[in-house]
Structure formats: structure tokens, C-alpha cells
Amino acid sequence: MTEAGEENIVLEGFLCPICKVDFGVDLKLFLHFQEAHSEDQDLVKSFKDLFGKAKEKILKNDIGKKEERHYVWEPQEIGEVQSHFQYFKHCRNKWVEHFVMETNKTVVRLEKLLCNLPQDPNKRKTHEQTIVHWLDGKDVTRCPDCTKSFNITRRQHHCRLCGSIVCHECSCFLPLAKAYETINETAKNQLTSLTQSSPSFRLCVHCGQVLENREQIKYRDLKPLMCDYYDKIIECRNKIENDLLIKFNQTYNLLKEGESSYLTEANRIRSDIVKLAEAIDALSNRILKLENDTNSSKVTTKNIRLAMIQCVQSTVLAIPALPSLKEIEEIAQRKREAAEARLRNGQDLDKPKISQSVSKRHSTQKNEIKLRLEDGWSPVTNANVNSDNPVVEQMNIIKNYIKQAKEAYRFDEVASLERNLQELNEEYFKMQNDSGNMPGYSTKN
Amino acid sequence: MDLIQAVKLYIIKMTEDCGPGMKVLLMDKTTTSIVSAVFSQSEILQREVYLFEQLTSTSSSDSMYHMKCITFLRPTRENISLLCKELRNPRYGYYYIYFSNIISKTDIKTIAESDIQEVVREVQEYYADYLAIAPHLFSLNIPSCGQCLSWDPLQLTRCTQGIISVLLSLKKNPLIRFQASSKMSKQLAEKVKVIFSKEENLFNLKQGDIQPQLLILDRREDPVTPLLMPWSYQAMVHELLTINNNQVDLSHIEDIKPDLHKVLLCAEQDDLYKQNIYKNFGEIGEIMKSLIDDFKSKAKNHQKLDTISDMKAFVENYPQFKKMSGTVAKHVIIMEQLSNYVTKKNLLEVSELQQQIACDIQSSQHTQKIRELIEKNIPDEEASKLVMLYALKSFSKDSNRELTSLIQILKSKKVADHWIELVHDVMKFQSKIILDNENTLKNAKQITKRFYKDLKGVDNIFTQHVPLMKELVEDLIKSRLKEEQYPFLSDINQPTKKYEVQDIIVFVIGGVTYEESMAIYNLNTANPQVRIILGGSTVHNSSSFLNEVKLATFGVIKSRGGSRKL
Numbered sequence A: 001m002t003e004a005g006e007e008n009i010v011l012e013g014f015l016c017p018i019c020k021v022d023f024g025v026d027l028k029l030f031l032h033f034q035e036a037h038s039e040d041q042d043l044v045k046s047f048k049d050l051f052g053k054a055k056e057k058i059l060k061n062d063i064g065k066k067e068e069r070h071y072v073w074e075p076q077e078i079g080e081v082q083s084h085f086q087y088f089k090h091c092r093n094k095w096v097e098h099f100v101m102e103t104n105k106t107v108v109r110l111e112k113l114l115c116n117l118p119q120d121p122n123k124r125k126t127h128e129q130t131i132v133h134w135l136d137g138k139d140v141t142r143c144p145d146c147t148k149s150f151n152i153t154r155r156q157h158h159c160r161l162c163g164s165i166v167c168h169e170c171s172c173f174l175p176l177a178k179a180y181e182t183i184n185e186t187a188k189n190q191l192t193s194l195t196q197s198s199p200s201f202r203l204c205v206h207c208g209q210v211l212e213n214r215e216q217i218k219y220r221d222l223k224p225l226m227c228d229y230y231d232k233i234i235e236c237r238n239k240i241e242n243d244l245l246i247k248f249n250q251t252y253n254l255l256k257e258g259e260s261s262y263l264t265e266a267n268r269i270r271s272d273i274v275k276l277a278e279a280i281d282a283l284s285n286r287i288l289k290l291e292n293d294t295n296s297s298k299v300t301t302k303n304i305r306l307a308m309i310q311c312v313q314s315t316v317l318a319i320p321a322l323p324s325l326k327e328i329e330e331i332a333q334r335k336r337e338a339a340e341a342r343l344r345n346g347q348d349l350d351k352p353k354i355s356q357s358v359s360k361r362h363s364t365q366k367n368e369i370k371l372r373l374e375d376g377w378s379p380v381t382n383a384n385v386n387s388d389n390p391v392v393e394q395m396n397i398i399k400n401y402i403k404q405a406k407e408a409y410r411f412d413e414v415a416s417l418e419r420n421l422q423e424l425n426e427e428y429f430k431m432q433n434d435s436g437n438m439p440g441y442s443t444k445n
Numbered sequence B: 001m002d003l004i005q006a007v008k009l010y011i012i013k014m015t016e017d018c019g020p021g022m023k024v025l026l027m028d029k030t031t032t033s034i035v036s037a038v039f040s041q042s043e044i045l046q047r048e049v050y051l052f053e054q055l056t057s058t059s060s061s062d063s064m065y066h067m068k069c070i071t072f073l074r075p076t077r078e079n080i081s082l083l084c085k086e087l088r089n090p091r092y093g094y095y096y097i098y099f100s101n102i103i104s105k106t107d108i109k110t111i112a113e114s115d116i117q118e119v120v121r122e123v124q125e126y127y128a129d130y131l132a133i134a135p136h137l138f139s140l141n142i143p144s145c146g147q148c149l150s151w152d153p154l155q156l157t158r159c160t161q162g163i164i165s166v167l168l169s170l171k172k173n174p175l176i177r178f179q180a181s182s183k184m185s186k187q188l189a190e191k192v193k194v195i196f197s198k199e200e201n202l203f204n205l206k207q208g209d210i211q212p213q214l215l216i217l218d219r220r221e222d223p224v225t226p227l228l229m230p231w232s233y234q235a236m237v238h239e240l241l242t243i244n245n246n247q248v249d250l251s252h253i254e255d256i257k258p259d260l261h262k263v264l265l266c267a268e269q270d271d272l273y274k275q276n277i278y279k280n281f282g283e284i285g286e287i288m289k290s291l292i293d294d295f296k297s298k299a300k301n302h303q304k305l306d307t308i309s310d311m312k313a314f315v316e317n318y319p320q321f322k323k324m325s326g327t328v329a330k331h332v333i334i335m336e337q338l339s340n341y342v343t344k345k346n347l348l349e350v351s352e353l354q355q356q357i358a359c360d361i362q363s364s365q366h367t368q369k370i371r372e373l374i375e376k377n378i379p380d381e382e383a384s385k386l387v388m389l390y391a392l393k394s395f396s397k398d399s400n401r402e403l404t405s406l407i408q409i410l411k412s413k414k415v416a417d418h419w420i421e422l423v424h425d426v427m428k429f430q431s432k433i434i435l436d437n438e439n440t441l442k443n444a445k446q447i448t449k450r451f452y453k454d455l456k457g458v459d460n461i462f463t464q465h466v467p468l469m470k471e472l473v474e475d476l477i478k479s480r481l482k483e484e485q486y487p488f489l490s491d492i493n494q495p496t497k498k499y500e501v502q503d504i505i506v507f508v509i510g511g512v513t514y515e516e517s518m519a520i521y522n523l524n525t526a527n528p529q530v531r532i533i534l535g536g537s538t539v540h541n542s543s544s545f546l547n548e549v550k551l552a553t554f555g556v557i558k559s560r561g562g563s564r565k566l
């Protein structure tokens, strides 16, 4: 997974699709693309020879007649699961009880061993044997751990804590200093006098493991600095995702409706989000810079940083720039005018037709707004907008244009179109008065 | 019944079960591929998983008590003992243990007795024990199922487990059908059945009115399909470049950048790939070309932007820009490679003849055409595959003599012995004993079919052959699959009335192909009333298939005359 994942990231870099050079930075790729591949010819050429005969033979029959269809299956719930945790705990409890007893016994023996421990090696051995009964080695021919037989080179050794017999390889040593630590005694005065002689106890692996586990548990609750930073990151993230983003979307939609009074509020929320995103960025960077002694923690910090960059990016993408006060007021103005016009006309100008066509366009365009921003924009005449009255027809067309221009964020065009519409509106109003009472139908002469 | 969703849901649940906090995912080799088939790294990072470790005897000893460890393993003996070792000296804070399949009580007890520090917080079975390649396709990554045309007991177990986990992850308790002519199919079907009754509680599932059907097939029934040159994108990449765990190795290409030595081809993470997986070579070429043009025209539209800030705006306007340039580049390289191979191996001519042989078109000319192509010095493997197809498909009285002479030509062309042996191996592998009348009947059916096709217009000459499996599944959908040849396993759950079909799980011993996967995809699309899942011991291309044939027929001495009525 790590391997595959990393490759995937590399491939998302700024590669030129034609010469496959990675440019690292978007701008560089963009410049390269303009310089190296601006000629139509060398672009298409690299592809022209690629398919040759295959294209003619295979393409001819299949293309066009295939319609794009996919099977769709309804969403499903998670599959079967089976928990063994109850049984697991049942087995573990029995074993842990047994183990705790054993640990206690071992520690008590260790305490006894350390109490009045003689300095002289021979006296010490006698002392050890009075505390723990040493197993008689006569009948033991093999090491019970590795089952290898004892001989001159593989000699018998006694575990000082349980008295059992093991070979050298299956035993370990407990330094005296550590032994005192284990029973929570500093005992420094004893230590200084003892260090010279025999500095450790020989133990079987089993007893060694028992004491080792006891030690480990002591360290389990220590948390590295990284955790503090990480907790803060998560706090920021939760605040953004569960609170601020929701509020931002609400106010942003109100602004788009022309409610200018929410502008300050929206700005405040937006800057709060940006601040938190910056904090996430800074904290994850600090995690990255932490001293790491192990390879695993290096990988971990690197991945945390990666995840947080993604998180910051998606947050920033989720909060578009706010419209200016002027733009919002323009929206409000247009809404008022539209309402007034409708009121004055006392009729709906083919409203259903327009809104229908608009809503259709709207849904397809929404996702592309950003892409279309800089494209050459020109409104599309909608064939649906028909009326018997040429002025009404013209007005409908312009309304349609306005809608499209708004969707394309062409506010200057919107303004001039609005003026246009206003003129037509007045013209229409005049016509109505002249012709009497035939709304929707009139002869211009 | 979406396999990718099924695996994803399990893994999402794992990351949720242990609550918030930094997580490490501890896996074995197989579960690593299972997870990476459905999740991209960025997706899994967003679920607070920051470290991926494999449980091996040489694992690092770096302890990180502040991390929660999600342990996802196959329940193998080796894994259990490694896990016990891990728990005796735990490197992480707490352990949430998930097994990808059914685990015995004894194993649970062993693990529990290693958990002296009480670090385990969860022990569950989550049945994601297969590689989900597409919503309708899974593989078990078993390169070879056995020897002497019988099961390797280890692989029989693995296949049983794979099928069981697919069924449990989709909550299906199906009727079992198998290919009567195959001993291996019957054994596998019986094994699955044994688990059904042993794990009654698990399989006590709520079912709809129509019980699902599990159909177990044997590759030996159709050794032709894997030998044919495929022309759809995914299948073609696998045939010519080999897809292994969703990765394609490109390191053999001269001057390739180190970043591109191995590229990821995963539909879940690569939209371009997802959309074009089943398109044919010609179509993909067109699509690539238009993508480049599109890319180019987008760049062109902004050529008048002179200032840096204008360009910055350009890039901001294309959030997809970065991603697109990378993926397009990847597919362009792959397409270049594919077209190089097509030219170098003369694959258009080879494929045309392959199709003619496979579909019995102009049979009288086959041997002559094979000779001509071999004379053109096509690569050894292509030459021998043509002879293999001829051997598998020809039933005329002279065919033995013709075959001998074709093999002579191969020898005279200094084709490696290995390939010539494979011609014999493939014949041993083929299970079908075709009786004369059945043969003529089938021919008649095919001739009618072709006649109708001709009326409709010229079919693509490279994709005329229809995999046997497609025909079988079509029959199954119409409830027309013959019970004599594909019986139900037990008489207990056999449907009394005429059965209806809704959910189908097909498993092929000896592997499936991506062409067959496409056939199933098309059947799913064309028949919204049914849902079909396809799985195999592996997904073969022709060369991995021939490897399996080699191993499967090892020790088989049966000669051609004995297996077939001539």
C-alpha cells in the first residue's frame, strides 16, 4: 500500500502529457507547454502514427454505435461480521490472572534476593539458593526451552528467580541496578559497593519476560510531543468541518440572494476558517520537523503532514471568495427590478418556459462555472422563448441572456443587458397603454 | 452486490471502530493488496491511518504506544504465531484485530493467552478475503491451482475461503451448482457446502424470494478464450504488459523516468482508466488524442495571459489540471507500449487468424494461413499459440496429421522446445470430449448465429469469438442452463418449482480473463433484473494461463487419441 500510494502521488505531479517530463510546479509545466508544444503539428503528429492500421480496422465497426451505459446496483450495507471478543476476554482473563500471580511471586522473590545480598560470589550463591530452590540438574539432559541436549559446551544454568535449568542461549541477565529499579528501591549505598563484583542475575527467558512486561506497562502511558500537536490539529479540524463550514455555506447562499447585511458575518467566518487552516498547516509542519529517532515515526509524521496538506487544500477550495458589497447590491437591485416589473406588468412573461430552460442549463453548468470563467463568453439563444409579441419575445430573450451572463459571472454584461431590458420594459408598458387592454398580444403599428 | 463497496465498507468500519486518534494498519502481504485495491493512500490518510506495516518475522521494533493498531490479517497459522509474538511485546497502544475469514476457537485462545498486557480491544471476523478488482470481479491471486489435473489441497482451501468470504461480505446464501464434467468443481462445491453447514449461524441470512446461485466452473472447459488476443483496454494491458495487483511494471522501457517504473492502474483512483477500461484499442487512441488536443486548447485559450497572476488564475481555474496531466501522461506511455507490441508482434494479422480458428470460419484454410504467418517470423509465443488454437479447435479426420506437420514447422523455425511441449500440454488440459453429433449441432448453431450477425452488418473481426462463460451465464439468466451438465449440489436445497434467477456468483477454477470480465459487465448492463459477480482463482493473460497449464498437466500422460474421438 505504501509503495503503490507513493507512486500514485508521483503520477499526479505536473507531468507534460506529451514528453512526460515532470515540471514539479504548475506554472513551469504551463510555460513548457506553451513553448514546446504550441505548434499544432508536432502535437498531433506524435499521435498520428501511433495507431495506424489498428484504428481503421477496429474503430470503424465499434465507435458510435456503443452507447455509454453502466450497470447500477443499489447501495448496500456492510457484510456479515462475527465478533470473538467475548470469548477472547474470557480466555485472556483466566490467563492474565495466572500471569499476575506469577508476576507478583517473581517480584516478591526478587525482593527477597536483593535483601541482604552478600558481596562474596560464593556466599551469594548460597544466599540465592536459600531463597529459591534450585532444580537438581542430574536428570535434566536437555534444555526445556530449546530442547538441545546439555554437554561440555552447552552447560546447565539456573534461573535465579525460579530455579529452573536452561542453557546459556535461553537465559538472559538482569543487571543489579535494574533489579533495584524493578522493586522500586534506589538503594544507592548498596549499589556502589556491589557494582564491582557480580553486576547481574541470570534469568530464564520466561522470568525475564515477566519482568520486562512489568517494565513496559510503566512506559505505555507516556505520550510524545507529537500527540499534543496532533490533538490540536484535530480540534481545529473538527471546528472547521462540524461548525464553520456549515455556517459559511449558509451565509454565502444568503449573499448570493442579495442579502448584503450578512457580508461582515461571512467575512468573519471565512477568515476564521482560513486562520484555523493556517494553524493546521503550521502544526503539521511542526510535527514534521520534530526529531524522530525511528523510521516508523518518520513515516508517520510525513504522512500526517501529507494528510493535513490535503485537508487544508480541500478546506480552501470549499470557501470561495465572497462577492463585493457592490455585486451583492446589484443582485438585490436586479431582484427588486424584476419584482417591480412583474408587478407593473401584472402578468407573467412566459415565466414557466424560461425558468424551465434556465433550470436545465443551471444544473449542467454549475460544475463548470470555474472552467468557463475565462472562456470567450457569448449567450445562447434559446429556441423555447417564443411569444407572439415581438417585444415580449425580445424581452424574454434578454432575460435569458441575463440569466446566462449571471451564471458565467459576467456582471458587466449583466448590467448592460439589464438596462436593455429596462428600456424594453418601458416600451412594452407604453404599448400596453396605447393599445388598450390586450396584454400579450398587440400590433405595433 | 458491489464487491469494491463490500471491501471498502469493512475497512471504513475498521477505522471507525477504534475511534479518533492516530492509527497504524498492520497487515500481511495478501491483505495489503486487498486494501490497496480499493483505497488510495490519500483516502486512507484522511481516515487517520498514518502508518502501514506488514506483519513479518523481521518487523521493526519501533514502539509507538500513542498509536492504535488496526490489525487486518488472513487467519493463517503463520500469521497467528506472528501475532502472538507481536502481542507479547506490543509496539502500539491498543490492538483492534480483524481476520479476513473464519478463525477457530483454538486460535482465538492462543492469541488471548499472548495478550498479557491486555492491549487487545477487539477481535472480529470481517470477510474481506479477496481482491476486489471491479464491482463485479474478484480474484484470489492463485497462479496455479494444482497438479495432475487435481487440486493442490492448500489452494482448494484458499478457494473455499475466498468464495465463503465473497458470500458473507455480500450476505448471500446461494444454491450451489457446479460443472459436472469437472472433478475439481465438484470438490470445491462440496467444500463450500461443508462450511455452510458447519457455520450455520453465519449463513442463516435473510434472503429475498429468489435464492442466489453460485456456479462453479473449470477453466479446462474453455482453454480457448485465454489464448486469444484481447482488444479491450484493460485486457490488452494485462496481455501485453501484465497487471499485477493493479500495478504495471514499465521499468523495461528504455529511458523511462524512475517515477514511472511502476504505475498504478486502479479504476477506483483513476477516472480516465475507469471510463475506458472496456473500450477497444482504436477508441482509446482517439480518446487520448482528443485529451491532448483538449489539454492543448485549454492552454491556448490562455496564451494571451501575460502576467504571472493571470497564469495563476489559469491554474486555479483547473483544479483537475495537475491530476489530469499526470494520468494522461501515464496512459500515453501505456498506449505507446501497446501499439509498439501490436506492430512488433504483428498482432493484427495474428489476431484475425486466431479469431477465424476460434470461430471455425473458413476452416479449410487454417493450416495454410498458420503456415504463412509462421513463415513471416512472428514471435515464438504467437506462432505456438496459433498451433494450440488449431489443436483445440480442429476435429477433422486429417487434423492429427496436419497438427504434426504444423509442429514440424515450429521445430524448423527453431521455436523453443518449451513452446512445443505447451502445445501438447494444452491438449491434455482441455477437458471437453466432443462427440460428433454434439459438434455438428454446435456448428449448426454457430452458423445460424453468424448468419444473423452478417445480416446486421460486419462485426468487429477481432472480437467475434464469444467466451463460453458468456453463453453459460446467458443460459443461466434465462433459467435454461442444463441441470445434467450443471447440477445443483444437494437435493436438500434444490428448488422444486422452476427456479428464477436474480443474483449469480460465478467462480472459475483456473482463472478468468479480463475479456470474460467485460462480457459479465455487459451482461449486467444489458440485464438490469440480474446481478452477476465473476471470480476466479486468478485473472489470467495468455502467458500466465500457459504457466498454469504447464503445472496443471505436470505428470499427465494421457495422449490425444485417448481423450478425443477422431
Ligand SMILES: [Zn+2]
Pocket (backbone or CB within 6 Å): A016, A017, A018, A019, A020, A021, A032, A033, A036, A037
Ligand atoms: Zn512536453
Ligand SMILES: [Zn+2]
Pocket (backbone or CB within 6 Å): A143, A144, A145, A146, A147, A148, A166, A167, A168, A169, A170
Ligand atoms: Zn536452551
Ligand SMILES: [Zn+2]
Pocket (backbone or CB within 6 Å): A159, A160, A161, A162, A163, A164, A203, A204, A205, A206, A207, A208
Ligand atoms: Zn525463571
